[in-house]
Amino acid sequence: MPTQNDDCTRPMTSLEKLSRRAFLARAGAAGVGTATASVVVPIASAAPPEPEADTQEPAIPGTIPVTLRVNGETHHLQIDSRATLLDTLRETLLLTGTKKGCDHGQCGACTVHVNGHRANSCLLFAAMQQNAEITTIEGLGTPDKMHPVQAAFVEHDGYQCGYCTSGQIMSAAAMLHEPCGPTDSDVREALSGNICRCGAYPNIVAAVQSVRRNS
């Protein structure tokens, strides 16, 4: 059964030699968990380094240098070109508020803001977001200073297991700045990219509508 499209006679790059996953895939073990597993290197410099500081990390083989602006902070990273923004946020930057639900842009649990617009972080390569201002749920508000949408979700019991919740909140917060009709149906349509297995939808809509009424 044919499995891969790649040309097995092509010499391996150093990147591929380093990746066991790539070796397994080339050997014909099709679909061996490559779709959802993270390929990020779990090394991050969380503190923004001074421009003049002589603290350059040695280059990590198989990675590329990527600078990300997340929640107002700058991070200089060395990551695989394949690393999605989602995996980088969670596993390199340890911002685990953004969730992986499907990893294919179908559930919305990974919703973040890119330059103020909501997007699925699972389908964005981190290396392509170097000029973007990224906001995650951690940057939207804190327990002491909640975003109005977060406060409304608490007040209206807008979650059960909580797994879709950060994506719902990020989606709703961005939606407040988009054209959207006044009715509950309009809100459901606007948030249809965020699915909730627990079925908390009625309370989610109530929470969002309460924010819209009070703005």
Place this chain on the structure above:
Amino acid sequence: MQPFELITVNSVPDAVKAQAASPTAQQGAQVRFIAGGTNLVDYMKLNVETPRQLVNINGLPLDTIEPQPGGGLRIGALATNTNVANHESVEAQYPVLSQAILSGASTQLRNIATTAGNLLQKTRCVYYRDTAFGCNKRQPGTGCSAIGGHNRMLAILGTSDQCIASNPSDQNVALAALEATVHVTGLKGDRSIPIAEFYTLPGNTPQRETVLEAGDLVTHITIPPLPAGTKSVYLKLRDRASYEFALASAAIVAKKNGDHIEFVRVALGGVGTRPWRSFEAEHVLHGKAATPANFRAAAEAALRGARPQSQNGFKVELAKRCLVHALTQATA
């Protein structure tokens, strides 16, 4: 996901040169442009797409939406689906395009997805998406697992014995009805391709979906002006009320003169291997009274060549009713 090199280009000629290193622009391309990536990254995670180099074209100046002298519209290849759908010129002059785009995907996806990316989006066929199965589109010669398999969401128009994959886009159905032109630049310079000539039928070469060659970059699309007084409708029928692909859809642009149809365009989605402009339906309708009987006759003509599969026979009648309903709305 296969490892790849990411390069960023800052000019259109550099982009063309970079992708021209691939032997093809079609299935199996070794070098791919990446814009929004909402389709490409999905397929790279599935190893359906295995480019060894991605060319980031997001820095190219191709994202404007500009009214044209003479009344048409020019939409840059990198204009996002959201920006196109919400643009005042699109809403005013081509509401069917706005409706179509907004009926597809989710806001998160539309914020990132681009016009040209949507033009080129791939089928959702479960066998295409799964490298464990034979698929003539993904790997020529390995057979079509969908024929006789799970084919409920797949095509009844334009199919062949090699491939029955449906084109899932809503945007493209509206663009087909609007007679958009796709503007491409490549190794041999610029060319303009009417959308009716842009997509190929699967035939014996399902791995080829468009007329694009290696090095070709879509730069923009243009839409000609419509006669004054037209009304347009996009009707999408699907299993869920939102965030789901079409089982059958119809884009209609129509203008009546009294109770007769003076101008009409019909395109179908969800049922074709490519966005399906129905000249057959238009021929039946032109100059005729806008009556249910004539709408039904047009629908019969549109679906005359339909070849239902083992699980999607319902689409034949569904597409007809979709067409009749959309025509009714467009001529109300």
